[in-house]
Amino acid sequence: MSFESEKDPRPPFTQAFGLRIALWYATLFIAGSVAIVLLTYVLTATSLAQRDHQIINQKLGEYTAAYRRGGLNLLANTVSAEQRTAPERLFVRVVDRGAEAIVLSQPEGWNPDQLETASLRLIDGTLVQVGKSTEAREDLLARFRAVLGIVTLSIVAVALTGGYLVTRSAVVPIRQLTQTVRRIVLTGRIDERVPGPAGGPPGTGGGADAIEELTTLFNAMLDRIEGLVTAMRGSLDNVSHDLRTPLTRLRGEAEMALAGPADVDRYREALADCVEEADRVLVMLNTLMDISEAESGAMQLRREPVRLAEVVARAVDLYRDVAETKGVGLNAVTPVNDVAGGAQDVIVMGDRTRLEQVAANLIDNALKYTAPGGRVDVEVARDGEAAVLAVRDTGVGIPPDELPRIWDRLFRGDASRTERGLGLGLSLVRAIVAAHGGSVEVHSKPGHGSRFAVRLAKHLVI
Numbered sequence: 001m002s003f004e005s006e007k008d009p010r011p012p013f014t015q016a017f018g019l020r021i022a023l024w025y026a027t028l029f030i031a032g033s034v035a036i037v038l039l040t041y042v043l044t045a046t047s048l049a050q051r052d053h054q055i056i057n058q059k060l061g062e063y064t065a066a067y068r069r070g071g072l073n074l075l076a077n078t079v080s081a082e083q084r085t086a087p088e089r090l091f092v093r094v095v096d097r098g099a100e101a102i103v104l105s106q107p108e109g110w111n112p113d114q115l116e117t118a119s120l121r122l123i124d125g126t127l128v129q130v131g132k133s134t135e136a137r138e139d140l141l142a143r144f145r146a147v148l149g150i151v152t153l154s155i156v157a158v159a160l161t162g163g164y165l166v167t168r169s170a171v172v173p174i175r176q177l178t179q180t181v182r183r184i185v186l187t188g189r190i191d192e193r194v195p196g197p198a199g200g201p202p203g204t205g206g207g208a209d210a211i212e213e214l215t216t217l218f219n220a221m222l223d224r225i226e227g228l229v230t231a232m233r234g235s236l237d238n239v240s241h242d243l244r245t246p247l248t249r250l251r252g253e254a255e256m257a258l259a260g261p262a263d264v265d266r267y268r269e270a271l272a273d274c275v276e277e278a279d280r281v282l283v284m285l286n287t288l289m290d291i292s293e294a295e296s297g298a299m300q301l302r303r304e305p306v307r308l309a310e311v312v313a314r315a316v317d318l319y320r321d322v323a324e325t326k327g328v329g330l331n332a333v334t335p336v337n338d339v340a341g342g343a344q345d346v347i348v349m350g351d352r353t354r355l356e357q358v359a360a361n362l363i364d365n366a367l368k369y370t371a372p373g374g375r376v377d378v379e380v381a382r383d384g385e386a387a388v389l390a391v392r393d394t395g396v397g398i399p400p401d402e403l404p405r406i407w408d409r410l411f412r413g414d415a416s417r418t419e420r421g422l423g424l425g426l427s428l429v430r431a432i433v434a435a436h437g438g439s440v441e442v443h444s445k446p447g448h449g450s451r452f453a454v455r456l457a458k459h460l461v462i
């Protein structure tokens, strides 16, 4: 792949593109204007010629009438009387049967080549001819042509300047877009943005608005990519940091086993510990990746209509044995059996597996932190237009100072010291719920149990 040097501010593609648009624009504009100018000229010339023909024919009519009434004398008088008052002199000739031509009027200095004539033969064979010089008309048309020439030149100048200005304003944003992409590709810096209209929603119509919209969308896309890359970098940092401790422990165990005397039983024990530790690391890694993905918005949610009662039923089934073994009552309270409340079945648009994971994590915690003899209730309900999945327990509760931190990754409260766990369950719950567009909250009092409630907003509920 090769790119033009950074010094060249105009990549050849956009330059040629701009030139092409400018030429097209100018050519069409000039061609249209020249067609209009030509049409104007032709129409004017035709109408002037028609006017002249009308005058000649009218005079011819008048003169033949005079000739018929009073012969050559009356005609000569009429012609000379008219020529004294008329603004323009005409050529008048009478040719009698003996082919003798009598010219009654032939204005001096007239060029016979520029004469337009009409003639009429009378019954006695006499021919009356009337002519008019086209000189005046030619003169007028010549001046008109000069004016039209200047107009056409002005049009060409306006078209070229206009074409240049219009295409420049259209091509500049494209050029800026290209340059930004070029810089990103060359430097890898995704904090570059296309300079454009500051703020405001993109326009809705027109070419310029379409490019404006493209620029805004392109910048929005860069924002999103930058957000994802930053989140990914953050996750990678966190994950590598979080994995350091268990991996150091794993290594420590293996090292200790190797340092001691060679003993198969000790080795076996150390290897078993290593396997256990490696499993923890794997689970931790997967959970951390899930949390990072959900938090950065990269988690693929397979959304489908999900009946929350089914999600709860599956999660409760999964933990029934654990609850029984521990002696904690585990119940699902769903709208299906909540006939008295008349609540309908609650169906949401969500990822079934992920929602089951949420329910399972909350139930797992509730069972872990509830002493034998206590109870855990899992509810599904509608709250106004929202859907709520709540897990309530009669367990140890959470001290107020720990409450804000329970959602932190790897945070484990005092009560959890004797319990298994990684401190990632609630982080995952919150990340998955947030990825769905919902929220999760907790009410808890030490010694009086806790209630975790997942709320899925109106637009997620069917």
Ligand code: ADP
Pocket: 365, 366, 369, 393, 395, 396, 397, 398, 406, 407, 411, 412, 413, 414, 415, 416, 420, 421, 422, 423, 424, 425, 426, 427, 450
């Ligand atoms: P883990 O349970 O693996 O320690 P979690 O992220 O699921 O990690 O929970 C974080 C902390 O929140 C727990 O260590 C515990 O102190 C507290 N916690 C969570 N759920 C409950 C609950 N139902 N009752 C009491 N404390 C809880």
